[in-house]
Amino acid sequence: MQPDIFQLRQRQSALFFVLLSGLTYGAILLTNYDVVQGLTAIPRAFVWATANFIPDDEAWQRLPRILDKLRETVLMAISSATVASALGLAVALLGATTTRPHPWFSPPARAIASVFRNIDVSAWALILLFSFGQSAITGYFALFFVTFGFIVRVMIETIDEIGTESVEALRATGAGYLAIITQSVIPACLPQLISWVLYMIETNIRSATLVGILTGTGIGFSFDLYYKSLNYSSASLVVLVIVVAVLLIEALSNAIRRAVL
């Protein structure tokens, strides 16, 4: 007799939810999470915010200084993403199946990308603090490494997706390796690359805030400074400025994406 498919499906989803509930309960115990406190904290936080987490006159006077820090952070996010992507594209060309000079190049390229990408940006910042101290260079390299790992991975996939036809066609005409890369592979994957660079810039601005708290630079440092000195109205202005900047950059990069893709 054929098993009842509905019963089977029901049993499977029941098992799935039991397993998930078990994991959730285990994680609550492991992290010492107080569920009741967690639920009551949300309304409490927003009530507190309406009274205290609003920029006042004093905070608005600090706006030029905050904007200066924001400029520093945004520029760092853009330049680290751009340079890392250029380097990432070069490594991806060496690692991708269609463009690698030798099959032996692929495993190391993928392994390097995996290591750089899978160490979190905060961990990179903590490591780089030993060499560069509390400076913008620490944050720059932390963002750089993570972006590099990410771009190598996605560009290897993109180059392999483009396929071998155009490469084979150029090879048949007698074009050299460099000509094939610059005339066929790079133009074909440039729109995708730009889309990923823009994505990494968006990500990096958020990560730069985090890294700034660890390394004492940029807008993250501004927030940390006001936050730790309990100057919540100035801290709220920093948050507001970050939100506006992130939304503007998202809108801009969506416009570029629509034009490019």
Next chain:
Amino acid sequence: MTLPEPARRIRVRPLTRANLSIQATLIGLTLLTVYSFTTFDSRNIELEQAVRDMFDNFRLLLLEPRLKNVSVLEMLHQLFVTAGLGLLTTIFGAIIAFFLGLLAAQNLAPRWLTDVIRGGTAFIRAVPTVLWVLFFAVSVGLGSVAAIIGMTFHSAGYLIKAYSESFEEIEPGVLEALRASGANWWQTIFQAVVPASASALLSWTFVRFEINFSTAIAMGATAGAGGIGFDMFMASGFYLDLRELGAFTYAILAFAIALEWGATRLKANLGPQRH
């Protein structure tokens, strides 16, 4: 017979809008990068020496890892605390995002409602996770509660967008057929929408779990959420112990690579997915 010589070079790359935008974007990014290097606040660091130090430090970090202030068991425990933070916030975020994602999908909810929810989630996503956590920490104090609420907020914002886009990819005909047969809203959701988008939802949720694991490390380091991130912060800023930091780095690297491998397997098993 001789072929007429072409008067001028053939335009290989036509001046389309797309090509112009590509060039403008590349030039813009290059100029901004160059400009940012001229304004870099390096705080008088000898760059050459520092880069040499960096390679030395990498050697210590990667080739001589060892634990000193915590035991292996303790480190594994902290790693699982971090993973637990990531898991809890992903599950809470996914539950919230499932319901709000339905209301944010244009084929399932009225336009005004989707606009409100999308605007709200765009705002939530624009605030970096660490700022959400520190914001909640004012009311509940630094610790796992603030970290979990803050990370859940950001996860929900991310997943609402991802889920609602998955819901919108469903064939309109399927929904129409169910509606025509008299199915109510919840019946259309559970008989058509959920089965059709389940694999996409699962795949997005797993991606977010990977992100949340990384975020949980960062929250341990910056917002007192505990876990391995806090141990790394202590090894880096307090004990100045690169070798111990190396051991922690290997631990998070192994876990993250295992997660990535799991995500790839999941995607392969679920058939062709968006990427």
